[in-house]
Amino acid sequence: MPWLRDLPLPSDATSAYGSFLADLDARLRDPATDRDDLTRELLAQLLYGRAYGQLLTDAPIAALNLDPRNVTLEAEYYAATDPVKFARVKPLLWLWKNADLTPAGQSATFGIEFRRVLAGHVFKRVGRNFKCWQNVEFSVGYNMDVGDDVVVHRGVLLDDIGGIVLKDGASLSDYVSVYSHSHSVLHMPDVTLKPTVIGKGARITYHATVLAGSVVSDDAMVATGALVRGPVEPHGIAMGVPARVTRLKAREGWGEPVVDSRRDAPPLARKANPDYPDPTPPQTRLPDADREGSAPVPVPAER
Numbered sequence: 001m002p003w004l005r006d007l008p009l010p011s012d013a014t015s016a017y018g019s020f021l022a023d024l025d026a027r028l029r030d031p032a033t034d035r036d037d038l039t040r041e042l043l044a045q046l047l048y049g050r051a052y053g054q055l056l057t058d059a060p061i062a063a064l065n066l067d068p069r070n071v072t073l074e075a076e077y078y079a080a081t082d083p084v085k086f087a088r089v090k091p092l093l094w095l096w097k098n099a100d101l102t103p104a105g106q107s108a109t110f111g112i113e114f115r116r117v118l119a120g121h122v123f124k125r126v127g128r129n130f131k132c133w134q135n136v137e138f139s140v141g142y143n144m145d146v147g148d149d150v151v152v153h154r155g156v157l158l159d160d161i162g163g164i165v166l167k168d169g170a171s172l173s174d175y176v177s178v179y180s181h182s183h184s185v186l187h188m189p190d191v192t193l194k195p196t197v198i199g200k201g202a203r204i205t206y207h208a209t210v211l212a213g214s215v216v217s218d219d220a221m222v223a224t225g226a227l228v229r230g231p232v233e234p235h236g237i238a239m240g241v242p243a244r245v246t247r248l249k250a251r252e253g254w255g256e257p258v259v260d261s262r263r264d265a266p267p268l269a270r271k272a273n274p275d276y277p278d279p280t281p282p283q284t285r286l287p288d289a290d291r292e293g294s295a296p297v298p299v300p301a302e303r
Ligand SMILES: CC(C)(COP(=O)(O)OP(=O)(O)OC[C@H]1O[C@@H](n2cnc3c(N)ncnc32)[C@H](O)[C@@H]1OP(=O)(O)O)[C@@H](O)C(=O)NCCC(=O)NCCS
Pocket: 153, 173, 174, 204, 205, 206, 222, 223, 224, 225, 226, 237, 239, 240, 283
């Protein structure tokens, strides 16, 4: 049984959404498009169901706040924000954020496709099949480097002012925070920007926090609620505050470099995820002696 269901919409909605999104993408590709005008017009339609000019007459304060030129975003206050790059993406970040508040934005079918179009015009790079749920926040957007098949769930905070790389197949669960800047403990204005990398197929699970400069390696997993403040080795399962790798994923055919910590436990009955061809990994604990310092990492024979 596949993990995800296919949920087709009625054909009239599918075709209306499809042409709206194709038109939006074409307008954003056109260098002559004024992104501020486009944003205020689309938001007037999505939020109030009327033209911007009409809304300005009917409800001027509501209208003025739809126009990115009349709005200040937090990133604009920071010296580290590149004003030229930010001016280009600001209207689209405003459109993204406010569209999330509408019924269209809350609908997965429309919202995910809509954000995929916007990401292509905001991020430094975005690969195939980017899937982003609602209420995700960025600092500047233009410092996001996103690979193929990346998933970002509800309420995630992506502080990309120092750069965030999400490699192919990375997944960020609900309410994860990923940072790329930090402040000196003694002198608040002393800010360090450090890119943060989430490796291929790595999963950062619910409510975890990844601090600036961390590298979560390929196929690693960050447990729920963990606080990552450094490297997480490949295939490692990092838990706790601060996060430590106390287990490694193991898959059939990987040899025997890891020790099963659950000899006395009944056979592991993990929740199967049929989208992944490997058997669900029996999770294993590193030998106690290897917990501190550099732990040996099992290398898969072939994947
Ligand atoms: C990491 C995780 C997979 C561990 O699950 P598990 O293998 O079933 O772990 P268990 O419940 O058997 O616990 C094993 C040990 O790890 C500890 N542990 C488990 N989860 C932990 C967590 N999030 N933080 C700290 N310690 C944790 C347990 O206390 C236990 O410690 P002990 O052996 O000293 O008693 C799980 O906590 C987790 O984070 N799941 C994320 C779910 C997910 O994928 N969400 C994303 C969906 S989009």
